[in-house]
Amino acid sequence: MQYRKDKYGNDISALGYGCMRFTKKGNSADLDKAEKEVMAAIEAGVNYFDTAYVYAGNEVAVGEILHRNHCREKINLATKLPHYLIKSIDGVEKMFQEELRRLQTDYIDYYLMHMLTDIPTWEKLKKLGMEEWIREKKASGQIRQIGFSYHGNSAMFCQLVDTYDWDFCQIQYNYMDEHSQAGVEGLRYANRKGLPVIIMEPLRGGRLVNLLPESAKELFRRDEKHRTPAELALKWLYDQPEVTCVLSGMNSMEMVEQNVKTASESLVGCLTPSDRELIEKVKDEIKKNVKVGCTGCGYCMPCPKGVDIPGTFRCYNAMYSEGKKSGRRDYLQCTAFRKDTSSASQCISCGKCEKHCPQHIEIRKELKNAAAELEDVKYKVMKTGIQLLKLW
Template sequence: MEYRQNRNGEPISILGYGCMRFTTNGLGIDIDKTEKEIMKAYEMGVNYFDTAYVYSGSEAALGEILERNGIREKVNIATKLPQYLVGSRAALDKYFDEELKRLRTTYVDYYLMHHMTALNQWDKLERVGIREWVEEKKKSGQIRNIGFSYHGNTEDFIGILDSYDWDFCQIQYNYMDEHSQAGRKGLEYAAKKGIPVVIMEPLRGGKLVNLLPNKAKELIRAQDTGYTPAEYGLRWLWNQPEVTCVLSGMNSIEMVEENCRIASDAKAGSFTQADFELIDQVKKIISESELVGCTGCRYCMPCPKGVDIPALFRVYNMTALESKSAARFEYAQTVGLKKEPAFATQCIECGKCEQHCPQSIPIRKMIKEADKVVRPLPYKIGIDIVRKFMLRG
């Protein structure tokens, strides 16, 4: 197992165990099966285990397994505060104390503000005293590293990074999301500030493996490296020194062994020119199935009325490449929950965006079509309700 370091020089395995997708049975999480998988990962060098308050049964299962096997002190637990439910200082203690109880521990190694999407969410936490609360918990040793997980645009990610002295952060990042959400720009910005970055959704929930077009799968099989689609995706990430740890929601012994094998020799700078060319070809094949030829260059931005054009087109393409429900959910969380609305319905058809688009996309027409698909009436209503709840105050 390869290791990289946190801000204190402590080792973190480059492969982290994502605990959101534990196998379930009729009674909840299959503890016996999950225990075998976690212990196999531990034996192969994984020392970072990521869970969250809202992952049903996950914290309790992880805590039970670590305690039963006597390895709590030998691994790092990462879990998350449901910041979107917090409205008072008392709530901070309520959720944290419950998590400690579930995890059967007296401290958390890596504690994250969960699912940050916009800078105003941090502003809200500051108003309930989050800075003082974290300082107290760190001083007592109950929290050792503080961070946040993020789904939103690059600008707000950088804004949150600059708003506090974070110990680490967590972003969605993979070769298809290279220029969306926090993106490469956000990754490199964090690295320049000396902030370790943990990666979630490295294979977009398996979609860069199972849902690859057949043409892309055949291209990968034709390579003499012997790498699988998953291996290319993971090695592309680990090739970047700015990436500290990559989370994988492993739920089979075979998956654990395979990912640990890859993580045993994946080093920064080891990706070859041929590897990069292959990834570019795969991305091009995936793009051939897209509904609009947006490259995410952002030359169309900023929109005078705040429409997030690249985000809308990226999710619109997802409806063809993955599933409409997954795409609509992503749009709701990355665009729908921004402090200032960024929907296509705000467009006044000034045409400024089209003047700068290198792809000559008829943006004014396409954003209307895209909005109908990614934000049908039930989603419009749902987003409005959630906005009122999460962005209040």
């Protein structure tokens, strides 16, 4: 296993275990199966395990596996505070203590603000007393390092990096998100600021493997070097020195073994010209299904009404390249969970954005099209519910 350093010089395995996707047995995680897979990963040198309060049953499963095998001290445990569900610092404390009970531990190595999406949200948390709470937890040793996970654009990500003395951060990043979400710009900015970067969705929830267009799958079938979609996507990440740890939601022994092998063999600079060529060809096949030719450059921003224009188009395109459910889920995360929502339907057709678009996209027209498909009844109901929770 290869290891990279965190902010304080500790070794983090290049491959991290994302615990959101344990195989289900009824309504709960298949604990015996998950235990075999987790322990195989630990034996292979994986030492970073990521879960969250809102991953149904997963904190409990992780806690039980670590307890059964007496291996808590062998690994770094990361979990997350769903700040969007709390209204007071007492609520933060109550939720944190529940997480400790679920995980059967008395400390968390890496604790994250889950889906921290904008500055106003962080300012609201500060008013509740979050900074003092963090100081107390770090002083007591109950939290070793503090960070945040992020879904949004690169500009806001960079602002969040600067708003607090974070120890690490976590972003969605893969070869299709190179210039969207936090993107390569955010990755490198965090690195320049001394922050380790944990990567989530390296395969976009498996969509860069299982939901590739048939033409892209054919490229891999014809590949003389027999590279796999997962291997190439992970190598693309390990090639970059700014990447600290790549999370994979492994739920089979085969996935554990293959991903451990890739992580063990893939150093910075591992990507060959042939690898890059194949990735570009795959990207071209995926892009054939996109609806809007947005590159995510952000020249159209900021929108006077707060619309996340590049984020909207990324999710709109994902509906057609990866599936409607996937695109709508990402859109909900990127627009409704912010303190100030950024939905496409907020557009007033002022046209300011179109004056700055290098691709000369008819942004106003395409935002209307995107809103019509992304903001279905389910989205509107969930957005309303999220906003009511924020007011409560």
